[in-house]
Amino acid sequence: MKLVDKFAKAQNDRSLSYSFEYFPPKTELGLANLLDRVTRMSKWEPTFISCTWGAGGSSQERTMAVCSTGQVVNGVETLLHLTCTNMEKESLDEALLKAKDAGIQNILALRGDAPRGHEYWTPIENGFTHAVDLVRYIRQQYGDYFCIGVAGYPEGHMDAESKEDDLLHLKEKIDAGADFILTQLFYNVDTFVNWVATCRSNGITVPIVPGIMPIPTYQNFRRMINLCKTQVPEDILQRLDTIKADDQKVKDYGVSLAVQMIKQLHEKHGICNFHLSTLNLERSTKLILQQLNLISQDTIKKQPSYSKLLASYSTPQDLEHAENWDEFQMAVMVIQDLQVTYGASQSLPTSEASRKWGYPKTVEDITGIFERYILGQLDSLPWSEDRLQTETDAIRQALTEINRRGYWSVGSQPSVNGVPSQDPVFGWGPKGGYVYQKAFLEFFVSPKQLEQILKRFDQDPVVTYYAMNRNGDLRTNVLDQEAQNAVTWGVFPGKEIVQPTLIERANFESWNEEAFGLWTTWEQQYAPDSDTAKLLKQVGDSFWLVNVVHNDYQQVDGLFNMMLA
Numbered sequence: 392m393k394l395v396d397k398f399a400k401a402q403n404d405r406s407l408s409y410s411f412e413y414f415p416p417k418t419e420l421g422l423a424n425l426l427d428r429v430t431r432m433s434k435w436e437p438t439f440i441s442c443t444w445g446a447g448g449s450s451q452e453r454t455m456a457v458c459s460t461g462q463v464v465n466g467v468e469t470l471l472h473l474t475c476t477n478m479e480k481e482s483l484d485e486a487l488l489k490a491k492d493a494g495i496q497n498i499l500a501l502r503g504d505a506p507r508g509h510e511y512w513t514p515i516e517n518g519f520t521h522a523v524d525l526v527r528y529i530r531q532q533y534g535d536y537f538c539i540g541v542a543g544y545p546e547g548h549m550d551a552e553s554k555e556d557d558l559l560h561l562k563e564k565i566d567a568g569a570d571f572i573l574t575q576l577f578y579n580v581d582t583f584v585n586w587v588a589t590c591r592s593n594g595i596t597v598p599i600v601p602g603i604m605p606i607p608t609y610q611n612f613r614r615m616i617n618l619c620k621t622q623v624p625e626d627i628l629q630r631l632d633t634i635k636a637d638d639q640k641v642k643d644y645g646v647s648l649a650v651q652m653i654k655q656l657h658e659k660h661g662i663c664n665f666h667l668s669t670l671n672l673e674r675s676t677k678l679i680l681q682q683l684n685l686i687s688q689d690t691i692k693k694q695p696s697y698s699k700l701l702a703s704y705s706t707p708q709d710l711e712h713a714e715n716w717d718e719f720q721m722a723v724m725v726i727q728d729l730q731v732t733y734g735a736s737q738s739l740p741t742s743e744a745s746r747k748w749g750y751p752k753t754v755e756d757i758t759g760i761f762e763r764y765i766l767g768q769l770d771s772l773p774w775s776e777d778r779l780q781t782e783t784d785a786i787r788q789a790l791t792e793i794n795r796r797g798y799w800s801v802g803s804q805p806s807v808n809g810v811p812s813q814d815p816v817f818g819w820g821p822k823g824g825y826v827y828q829k830a831f832l833e834f835f836v837s838p839k840q841l842e843q844i845l846k847r848f849d850q851d852p853v854v855t856y857y858a859m860n861r862n863g864d865l866r867t868n869v870l871d872q873e874a875q876n877a878v879t880w881g882v883f884p885g886k887e888i889v890q891p892t893l894i895e896r897a898n899f900e901s902w903n904e905e906a907f908g909l910w911t912t913w914e915q916q917y918a919p920d921s922d923t924a925k926l927l928k929q930v931g932d933s934f935w936l937v938n939v940v941h942n943d944y945q946q947v948d949g950l951f952n953m954m955l956a
Contacts, residue, residue, distance in 0.1 A: 392468055392496065393496055393497065393538035393570070394438070394439055394468065394470065394497045394538050394540070394570075394571060395538055395570045395571055395597075395598060397438050397439070397468070398438075398571060398598040398600065398663075398664050399598070401438070401663040401664055402598070402661075402663045402664070404663075405661075405663060406663060407653070407657060407663060407665070407683060407685060408438045408663055408664045408665070409437055409438060409664075409665050409666075409667060409680065409685065410437045410438045410439045410440060410441065410470075410600075410664075410665070410666045410667065411432060411437050411440045411441070411666075411667055411669050411676065412440070412441045412442070412443070412602075412666060412667065412668045412669060413425060413429065413440065413441070413442045413443070413457055413669055413671050414442065414443045414670070414671060415442060415443065415453035415454045415456075415457060416453065416671070417901055418897060420897075422453050422456060422457075425457065425671055426456070426457065426460050428671070428673055429457060429460060429461055429465065430460075430464070430465055431673070432669075432673060432676065433461065433465035433466075433467045435677075435680060435685075435686050437467060438468065438664070439467065439468040439469060439470050439497065440457075440458075440461045440467050440468075440469055440470070441458075441469065441470035441471070441472060441499065441666075442454045442457040442458050442461075442469075442471070442472060443472045444471075444472040444473055444474045444501070444503065451482075451486060454471070454472070455471075455486070455489055455490075455493075458471045458490070458493065458495055459489075459493040459495075462493050462494050462495050463493055463494060468496075468497065469493075469495050469497065470497040470498070470499055470540065471486075471490050471495050471497065471498050471499065472499045472501060473486060473487075473498050473499065473500060473501065473525065474501045474502065474503025475500070475501070475502060475503065475519035475521075475522065475524060475525040476502055476503040476519070478519070480519075480528075483519075483525070483528070484532075487529065487532070487533065487537075490537075491533075491536065496536065496537060496538060497537065497538045497539075497540065498529060498537045498538070498539050498540070499539075499540040499541070499542070499573060500522050500525040500526045500529065500539050500540070500541055500564075500569065501522050501525075501541075501542055502519075502520075502521050502522040502525075521560075522541055522542070522564055523560070523563050523564045523567050526539055526541065526564055526567040526568050526569050527567045527568065529568070530567070530568040538570050538571070539568060539569045539570050539571075540569065540570065540571045540572065540573050540600075541561070541564040541565070541569040541571075541572055541573070542572070542573060542574070542575060543561055543572040543573065543574045543575070543586075543590075543599060544557060544561075544574070544575050545574055545575070545577045545582050545583045545586040545587075546575075546577065546582060546586075546620070546621065546622055548560075549619075549620050558589065558590070558593055561590070561595065562593060562594065562595055565595055565597055569597065570597055570598075571597050571598040571599070571600060572590075572595075572597060572598070572599045572600065573600050573602060573666055574599065574600065574601050574602045575602055575619060575621075576602050576603070576604040576615070576619060576621060576668065577601070577602075577621060577622075578616075578621065578622075578623045578624065578627055578648070578652075579622060579623070579624050580652055580655050580656060582622065583601055583656070584656075584660055587599055598664065600664045600665065600666050601656060601662060601664075601665055601666065602666045602668060603649050603652060603653060603665055603666065603667050603668065604649075604667075604668040604670070605642075605645040605646055605648075605649045605667070605668075605670075605675040605676070605679065606631070606641060606642070606644065606645030606648065607641075607642065607645065607670055607672065607675070608638055608641055608642070609631060609634075609635035609638075609641050610777075611670075612631065612641075612645075613776055613777055614776060617776040627648065630644060631644065636818060636819045637819050637820060638819065638820075638891060639820070639821075642674075642675060645675060646675050646678045646679055646682065647682075649667075649675075649679050650679055650682045650683055653665055653679075653683060654683070667679065744913065744916035744917070745916075745917075747769065747771060748760050748769075748772075748773075748913075750917070750921075750922075750923045751923055751926060751927075752922045752923060752926060753926070754797075754837075754926075754930065756926075757799065757926075757930065758794065758795065758797060758799065760772070761794045761799045761800065762791060762794045762795055764779075765779070765783075765787060765790045765791050765794055765800070766787075766791060767779070772801070773909045773910070773912065773913045774801040774906060774909055775801065781815075781816050782804065782805060782816050782817055783803065783805075784816075785805045785816075786803065786805045786830075786951060789948070789951040789954070789955065790803060790951075792955055793832070793834070793951065793954050793955065796954075796955070797836065797837060797840055798832075798834040798835075798836050798840070798844070798954060799834055799835040799836070800832060800833065800834045801833050801834065801835065801906065801936075802831070802832070802833035802938075803830075803831065803832045803833065804828055804829075804830065804831055804878070804879070805828065805830055805947070806828055806829060806830040806941065806943075806944045806945070806946065806947055806949075806950075807826060807827055807828035807944070808827060808944055808945055809825045809826075809827060810825065810826055810827075811824075811825060811826075812824035812825060812826055812881060812883065814826075819881065819891075820881045820883055820889060821883045821884070821886070823883065823884045824881050824882055824883030824884065824886075825881065825882050826879070826880070826881040826882075827879070827880050827881070827882075827944055828878065828879050828944060829876075829877075829878040829879075829940055829941060829942055829943075829944045830940070830941045830944070830946075830947075830949065830950040830951070831878050831894065831938065831939060831940040831941070831950070832937075832938075832939050832950060832951075832954065833936070833937065833938045833939075834936075834937055835906075835930075835934045835935065835936055835937075836934060836935055836937055837933065837934055837935075838933060838934070838935065841858060841866075841935045841937070844937070844954070845858065845866060847953055847956060848868065848939060848953075849868060851941075851953065853941060853942045853943045853946075853949075854868075854939060854940070854941055854942070854950075854953070855867075855868060855869050855876060855939070855940050855942060856868060856869075856937060856938060856939040856940070857869065857894075857896060857899045857937070857938045858935050858936065858937040858938075859899070859900065859903045859935065859936055860907075860933075860934070860935045860936070861907040861910075861931060861932060863900075863903075865900075866935075867896070869896065872896055873895075873896075874895060874896070875893045875894075875895045876893060876894045876895065876940055876942070877890040877892070877893055878892050878893070878894055878940055879891055879892035894938060894940060899938055902936075903936050906936050907931055907936070910927060910928075910930065910931030911928075911931060913927055914927035914928050914931065941953070
């Protein structure tokens, strides 16, 4: 069934209609867990589900697996995201044919980004340059069979010369045959409402479905809004700033904010269709729907069992434990290329990159950039959009010297041994608890220095590490590939031990790909033949990313003394 028909029905009935968006996991285990989750969430009767499409078709098989399962197995209408950048026409033909064979009748046509290591959206031979090209092609090849959606940007696409220019491009996509608009995330309702009114005054009459993204964690929220250049009302930022150390409070606020936005848009402005970006997480989506009275507790109880995680669970307490564990397992995969969803780019304008980090021409220049960030003289790095957290003050002097020696840190935490959960620096979670941390450090390093530091690590039995380069070559002293190392945990009254931060091989490998991709992103902000671009490419191609944990959390300075020995 075409989605526009469902949108029209909800609008005519003045009833709330909701849909779910997922992204394709990078591993087969992640895919199996997600398919299990999609099956459970399908019981909540969403209008449709969708799954994003990796840059250049990099996630094609897993995206099709999610969409086909939703359409064929779960009987839920599916919207297949499809990007055309760096995609051969033959690959697009294959994807469209598979979609039709699976009974998928709805396509979200996007420009998308190029895969890592390519210029961001250089067209290839027989390829496509813009989303409008894809819309036209689908219409030429399939007529009216597919219902086609396109992306809309209430705050304007970051690559557009102006909001007016962006609106002209949107109108062009509609005139080419698009049936509806799905928007990028936003947190200012007035911005969305005013943008819709502008669309209507410019002759855009198709349904416009707002994209709603609940806040998962403070850090991921900051990353997302920086990535998408999203403007957030000051009162929301202030509220988040007061609770950022408590992940549960942030999630609860994210749920209440999403509910508030949906109610305001529905009751005040007559918007009836909403698209929830789940980030592959289930609990926040469930709470939003429950608070909107769209699903009941009885609906939740009727869900199928958790096939992998709940086989041996029977009591309600066990069920809640397993659900939370499943939620955590999925949450560790949230750091993904969100720009793939709506065709946004991570790249900064060249002027902004040079303003922030200048024009480094030597390795020593890069060392200076990391050092200034540690000292608070820079407010960001390509791997971190925000200043260092207050807890870094405890190790700032050591970090400064470590970076001066060529170990460029992108992640760290000091050890903590039973600090009260209400501590203003290290505390998190409910009152009356105690929190713990193992010291860890993540850094880039040259091949020569890598050999020296690994020798030190191998001599200390309480140290575990992973090291990997851009090519995926791995060095580690962790023999168990499935090992999970809790580096942050909390003990609270009436609760099981909470472990919000785990380090494991699969997650490190995923982050390694992302981290070296950001070297490429930084490099591409400068002219290809410039000394800066050449240096950044050389460093990205030769350096290693290292994650090291000192597992004796009672030794306050053990890890950092080892780094400086």
